[in-house]
Amino acid sequence: SIKELGWCACEVVGQLEQLESLELGECSFGGSFAAALGKLVKLRRLRLERGVAHCAAPALLRALSVLPKLTRLELVNFDVKVGFDDALAECKNIQRLLIIPTYVSQSATTNKQVLSGVLRLKETLTHLMWGVTIELLRVTELFIDQCEAGEGESKRRDVGECIPVLKPVPGCRLPDDHRTV
Numbered sequence: 001s002i003k004e005l006g007w008c009a010c011e012v013v014g015q016l017e018q019l020e021s022l023e024l025g026e027c028s029f030g031g032s033f034a035a036a037l038g039k040l041v042k043l044r045r046l047r048l049e050r051g052v053a054h055c056a057a058p059a060l061l062r063a064l065s066v067l068p069k070l071t072r073l074e075l076v077n078f079d080v081k082v083g084f085d086d087a088l089a090e091c092k093n094i095q096r097l098l099i100i101p102t103y104v105s106q107s108a109t110t111n112k113q114v115l116s117g118v119l120r121l122k123e124t125l126t127h128l129m130w131g132v133t134i135e136l137l138r139v140t141e142l143f144i145d146q147c148e149a150g151e152g153e154s155k156r157r158d159v160g161e162c163i164p165v166l167k168p169v170p171g172c173r174l175p176d177d178h179r180t181v
Contacts, residue, residue, distance in 0.1 A: 010036040020069075023047040031056045038063035047074035047098075061087035064094075074098040076131075080110045085170075088117030092124050100131035107136050108164035116170040132163055140164055 013022075014036035020043060027033075027048045034056060037046070046064065051057060057078065064070055065087075073094045080101045097118070101110045118128060140162055 013037065014039045016040065017042065019043055021045040023049075025049040027051040031059045034059040034063035038066065041067060042069055043067055044069050045072040045074075046070060047076065048078070049076040051075060051078035057081065058083045058087035062090055065090040065092065067093060069093075071095040072097075076100045077102050079104065080113045082109070082113065084113040085116035085120070088114075089120035091121065094121065095124060096127040096129075097121070097125060098129040098131070100133075103133050103136045107139075108166040111163055112166040112170060115165060119171045136163065 010032045017039060019040050022043060027050055070093050078101055099114060103110060144162060
């Protein structure tokens with residue numbers, strides 16, 4: 001992590017123009033960090049961890065989308081907000097994507113953003129690793145159990161069988177006779 005570099009972190013990273021692989025943790029940088037990464041034209045692989053809400057993920061993804069050699073992107077414990085999907089969809093250079101969102105709140109919205117962006121990369125993406133947390137799976141299972149208990153159903157599922165996605169689900173067409181919940 002370059003957390004201790006403080007204000008000069010973006011400047012330092014931007015000067016490492018020969019880098020082919022970069023891994024950074026505690027990514028709480030603003031929009032200027034996106035500009036610094038945009039200078040790394042030889043970058044092939046990038047792993048960013050703990051990208052918090054103010055780290056300007058859309059600006060970061062748009063800067064990465066123009067890096068010609070970047071084919072591997074890993075976003076671990078990253079906050080995914082509205083607009084993430086459009087920015088991710090611009091990353092046509094990415095072939096391998098690892099994404100593990102934070103799932104702090106609004107997990108259905110987070111999953112919709114990720115799914116929407118990933119589906120728009122279907123022509124170029126060859127590998128997708130999408131990590132979900134056990135906490136998300138347990139909360140989802142509890143919610144499903146509560147809903148089914150109210151309807152008198154008792155079908156038991158394994159933990160991890162379902163994840164929440166905000167409707168309308170990207171890539172899914174509802175049948176004409178669907179019921180609205």
